[in-house]
Amino acid sequence: MSYVEIPWIRLLGAALLVVLAILLSWKQKLGLGVDLVVGAVRAAVQLIAIGFVLVLLFNSEQPWLTLLALFVMMSVAAWTASRRVRHGPGWKALTPRAFVAIGVGFAVALLPVLAWVIPVRPLLSARYAIPIGGMVLATGMNTVTLVLERVFANAHQRGSLIEQALALGATPAQAMAPMQREAVRAAMLPSINALLTLGLVQLPGMMTGQILSGTDPTHAVRYQLVIMYQLVAVAAVAGAIAAWMARRALFDEGARLRTFSPAKKR
Amino acid sequence: MHEQRLQVRGMTVRRAERRVVDNVDLDVARGQIVSVSGPSGCGKSTLLRGLARLEPASGSVLLDGSDAASIPFADYRRRVSLVFQESPMFEGTVADNIRFGPALRGESLDDERVRDLLRSLSLEPDMAVRDAHELSGGERQRVALARAIANDPDVLLLDEPTSALDPAATDEVLAQIARVAERGLSVVAVLHVEAQARVLSDTRYRMKSGRLELEAA
Numbered sequence: 001m002s003y004v005e006i007p008w009i010r011l012l013g014a015a016l017l018v019v020l021a022i023l024l025s026w027k028q029k030l031g032l033g034v035d036l037v038v039g040a041v042r043a044a045v046q047l048i049a050i051g052f053v054l055v056l057l058f059n060s061e062q063p064w065l066t067l068l069a070l071f072v073m074m075s076v077a078a079w080t081a082s083r084r085v086r087h088g089p090g091w092k093a094l095t096p097r098a099f100v101a102i103g104v105g106f107a108v109a110l111l112p113v114l115a116w117v118i119p120v121r122p123l124l125s126a127r128y129a130i131p132i133g134g135m136v137l138a139t140g141m142n143t144v145t146l147v148l149e150r151v152f153a154n155a156h157q158r159g160s161l162i163e164q165a166l167a168l169g170a171t172p173a174q175a176m177a178p179m180q181r182e183a184v185r186a187a188m189l190p191s192i193n194a195l196l197t198l199g200l201v202q203l204p205g206m207m208t209g210q211i212l213s214g215t216d217p218t219h220a221v222r223y224q225l226v227i228m229y230q231l232v233a234v235a236a237v238a239g240a241i242a243a244w245m246a247r248r249a250l251f252d253e254g255a256r257l258r259t260f261s262p263a264k265k266r
Numbered sequence: 267m268h269e270q271r272l273q274v275r276g277m278t279v280r281r282a283e284r285r286v287v288d289n290v291d292l293d294v295a296r297g298q299i300v301s302v303s304g305p306s307g308c309g310k311s312t313l314l315r316g317l318a319r320l321e322p323a324s325g326s327v328l329l330d331g332s333d334a335a336s337i338p339f340a341d342y343r344r345r346v347s348l349v350f351q352e353s354p355m356f357e358g359t360v361a362d363n364i365r366f367g368p369a370l371r372g373e374s375l376d377d378e379r380v381r382d383l384l385r386s387l388s389l390e391p392d393m394a395v396r397d398a399h400e401l402s403g404g405e406r407q408r409v410a411l412a413r414a415i416a417n418d419p420d421v422l423l424l425d426e427p428t429s430a431l432d433p434a435a436t437d438e439v440l441a442q443i444a445r446v447a448e449r450g451l452s453v454v455a456v457l458h459v460e461a462q463a464r465v466l467s468d469t470r471y472r473m474k475s476g477r478l479e480l481e482a483a
Contacts, residue, residue: 161354167318168367168417169344178357255339256320 003213015040057126066124070106070133077102077141084145086262087152089249094148097245102140105238109136109230117226132227135206139191139231140238146187147239151246154179155257162257172251180243184236191235195228204228271296271452272317272346272421276325279309279316279476286312287323288476292454294421299443299453301463303481304473310456311351313473314423317454318348330420344371347419351426353410355398360384360409363398367417375416383412386445388438403430408439415446422446424455428462440466 018040025032057065081102082094110133114120120128155162158179165175198204199221206227210220252258272294279287286309294300302310316323319334319342327334334342344367356363361380368375381391387408401409407430414422427443428436440462447453457463463470470481 158354160350160352161356163320164350164354165356165366166320166339167343167348167350168370168413169340169347170370171340174340174370252322254319254322256322 015044054126054130057130061122061126063122063124066126066129069126069130070124070137073134073137074099074103074106077137078144081141081145081148085148085152087156087260088148088246089258089260093249097249098141098144098148098242101144101238101241101245102137102234104241105140105143105234105236106133106136108237109140109234113226113230118223131206132230135227136230136234140234142190143187143235143239144242147183147242148246150183150186151176151179151243152250152260154183155250156260156262159257159259166255166257172247172255176247176250180247183246184239184243187239188232188235191232195232198224198228269296270294270328271298271330272454273328274317274325275327277313277316277323277327278325279312279321279323285476287316290325290476290478292471292478294452294454296452297447297450298469299447299455299467300469300471301455301457301467302471302473302478303457303460303463308473309476310473311425313478314348314425314454314456317421317423318343318346320348340370344417345419346421346423347414347417348423349410349414349425349427351429353406353413355401355406355409358398359394360396360398360401361394363409364394364413364416366413379416383416384409386442387412388435404432404435407431408435411439411442415451419451421452421454424453426456426458429458436462 018036022033022036024030025036053069057069078095078099079091081098082088082091085091085094088094110129111123113132114123114125114128118128123129155176162175162179166172194202194204204224204227207217207220207224210223211217250258270293272292274290274292277287277290277292278285288309290313292300302313304310312321315321317327319327319339329337329342329345337345347367356366361377364380364383365375377394380394384391384393389405389408389412393405393409398406398409407427411424411427422443424443428439431439443453443455443466455463455466457466464482469483472479472481
């Protein structure tokens, strides 16, 4: 492979761009200085650490280690998706649900691709499963966050409409159907927009990375297309499951609408 | 005496430590109109919500002799239909709203039936095509009543059904409630105007701090 390596000292130089953002924040009294410093340092620590972890995983090529890494990534994604939801039953109740929604979407979007589209062996080869899985998980996480927040917020704001439907003999599924549809639709829009503007507005990260590292662009675009189709699949599956699970959490055993007090903003 | 349609024994609704509805017994016969009055916050609306099984309640309820607990919630709520004091409208036209309940079961109401229901509550039949979110408070209250009647319930639970109406519309709505009761529909109505309760109902109750007291039968 042919690419220009970034020396550590030059990486530090790139951090001057963050210093510029901090100076602008200070000048305009935005109050974002601390967030920018914490964000920049945290991103550096996380990425450098993950770089070493990836080296370990790639060198060992143990499927169970890859599985463990994916499990940890999925858990963090589920926890992150759940703690952002303000009007639901709380992150402790939501995290297992988010885990299932993201996990099923992830499996549906990743495994067939690794088995047949990019016929990589072993199936859970870390070099493929971790980076591609990471992108799939991130989309699953964002979709589940949006769906959960939207379904619970809608139920909170439009509780009287839901109860009206129940009072006329609707089942919880019937009463919630329009709101579930609306939430999944809204959460899928970013993935669909990305698909529609691919190559016109954005050159996605994976393709850019491959091109920078010397891959023939005509090969890189094939990978990127596969990824984009995976992202749409994970959004559809994880979103639908999250909406279903949110609805189940919204009603008690007597098919009555539960009310949750809003959590503090995170 | 009429056959019993709804028999309630020991219904209690708790919120935190407070008994909002306290050990209520109530019998409603087929075609009977029962009114409940009482001061604000005494538990009238919560009683109706408990009867509609929209509120967790202890005690027992028999509907046409069958234990309510053995009836699926959606079926029960179709048969014991609650009309809220401020009933929200669903997306769509007035006709869409009136057809909402039957549509849940895959049934449809023809245009003439929709127009009849509107007419019976002194609303213009042409209103059927209007956007339901453009209705005034009084119109919305009557459309909500038409929507509940269209669902063919056995018991109608009405929470202040005339609170947003002018005197003429109030008389029409009370007359329509009396007409549906004559056809066998049982009614439990929370009414804040004493005179309306006297004119409309066969049996009058008064609610005080969650307890139901018989006023006149």
